[in-house]
Amino acid sequence: MELSYILNELGEDRELYFNAVAPPILQTSNFAASTVADLRRMLQNEAEAHLYTRGNNPTVTILEKKIAALEGAEHAIAFGSGIAAVSAAILSQVSAGDHIVSVKKPYFWTNALMNKFLPRFGVEVTMVDGTDPENYRNAIKHNTRLLYMESPNSYTFELQDIAAVAAIAKEHNCSTIIDNSFASPINQNPIAMGVDLVVHSCTKYIGGHSDVMGGVICGRRESINRIFEREFMTLGAILPPQDAWLLIRGLRTLPLRMERIAASTRQVVSFLDSHPKVEKVYFPFLPSHPQYKLAQKQLRNNTGQFSVLLKTDDIKRVEAFCDKLQHFLMAASWGGHESLIYPIAASYTEGGLKSSLPFNLVRFYIGLEDPEYLIKDIAQALEQI
Template sequence: MKSMYYNIVLSKKGMDISYIINELGEERERYFSAVAPPIIQTSNFASSTVEDLRQKMLHEPEATLYTRGNNPTVTMLEIKIAALEGAEHAIAFGSGMAAVSAAVLSQVRAGDHVVSVKKPYSWTNALMRQFLPRFGVEVSMVDGTLADQYRQAIRPNTKVLYLESPNSYTFELQDIEAVVAIAKEYGLITIIDNSFASPINQNPLAMGVDMVLHSATKYIGGHSDTMGGIVCGSREMINRTFASEFMTLGAVLSPHDAWLLLRGLRTLPVRMARVAETTRHVVAWLERHAKVERVLFPFLPSHPQYELAQKQLRNNTGQFSILLKTDDIQKVELFCNSLQHFLMAASWGGHESLIFPIAASYASGKLKPTLPFNLVRFYVGLEDADYLIRDIEQALDKI
């Protein structure tokens, strides 16, 4: 039964991170004392009696009945992420976007209104601007760098304030505690995408946020080989989401993917520390380069939100963007194409360093860019800092 595991979480407040990652919820004596957790690769779980089946059906948010609902390998992951975020409960999904969608949909219905930060993750943007309005949910997008921008957008039918701090590509922060205070004043729900920071570097529930979500594909997985999403919150909120959006829409995380995410979780703290240190070296070098107009990175003392970043985040992570000092899109493309040790890809959070050029969105025939073509988003992985700097230097020399 799932509840047995979550009772462990609730009874061990203030747990050490090493205990959470390496021991919590594992109960190795139940699977031959194996060091690595098992992959319970089954779609179905049998019941010994009609009464046993009846009780599982009556208590499915906590019971192991069918892997589309609960699976022991997936549950182990949920336990650990919930504990890392200081949450009562968590639910895992097949992707980060499934987690975003379920969290938002669980709190709104036709006629409601959502206030969301501008420039969130691209598919979150699509959810807000295209999908929700189809079903009668209005959305207002605000800059969010000033908490009062949320207040000014609130209407009588507002239900949710949505945050992503820092947000995608340009990495503006929202003052989480200030936005939460506004939400509580108006009786609203706050939801935040915490993927940028990971549970290691920021815990929004401790700041009063109601629901915290992650694209586990990113830092939690850490190896660019699986996808997943997590939503954390109170037991009541998570159980309600499980019984409705999760079970109805079926965005299930497979047992094998959960196992891969558990594997990634083992090294999360050490990976985050390595990424943070390397990124600081790379950013410091870029900030001094004559061909870089600006580095967008909240942990630079020159950044207008530096003090807020220091307050909310325990450490920097591996994402930042640069604006190249050119008005020629061909030079931007030449720079990106000349990089030899940065892969060009859409995601981040793995061991390999990546770039994503906004120039790719221009003249594609599909996208309507809202960011300048000379913006290039970087993700720093686990390579050596000097190795990456030499690569960036030779690419900049070509423009």
């Protein structure tokens, strides 16, 4: 399916809404049936019907069709946030007494779900170093049901060999889920590598404007409909139609934004990688990265995230560097038009260590600004180190 068709035409039956170029926001909670027989059919197959916006909404359906096609999936289901999608996907695969093998250091709230929430309900989780697929195999038990990936990983961006982990899962009759938010569906399609369910935080690249939150699960139609009937309808973490409309808007420019972000990021990383006040750059597309070949194999292009380890053992100098930046916002998320930093130093307090990551690690996200503009800003801030 052509990328331009997916982004501009798929799911958009314009003759149904007066040939409007932009799809309408169908801001309704209820949908009426013409007859009892019609209502009966809607009730019997609500996963495929428009009955109640807590289930399906036509504006949301357009978004789901587009993201499913971008991921090469049969179907998709949208949620109100990325962690809502992650949680529903994981919960759909396990029951009390089951075991999960997960990559270490996933997204903060995924980690909380794995290590604080699921154990309360009798689900055991083993966290492994995902850079070696055999670590997944070695952690599998008789009751393992799920292998969870996030490739690249948060903050330090280690990769997992997606196809290898998916093959191990199939050998042991386990399912697989991957958080593909870092790459976006433009740069990586794990379903083609054998993964069962792909999740995204749509808040990031898919939205692209830092003004809307959302999440999505992509997979086989049977699997997605089962999640719809259980986790989605029961927990109610729906995506409102107006938010879906904003995400559709974001999708229109996704390839252009990703191309611009990738090119600018390479320039900024090149500057930092050779700077004497930078100890290390965590970026899978650096030739010096230990997983550089795997990154080239799995990812079509780099994206806008990387981290740097500043060459200092003084937290005050790290803070001074971050505070001195004039054209990077300091914020927790990423994926919009604006460039950002997230300093791990913010997780350190006088009372003691709060993070397992070093305080001199700073995560960068490169947006749509001119790279020279950003490099100049970083250069003046590095004078604080």
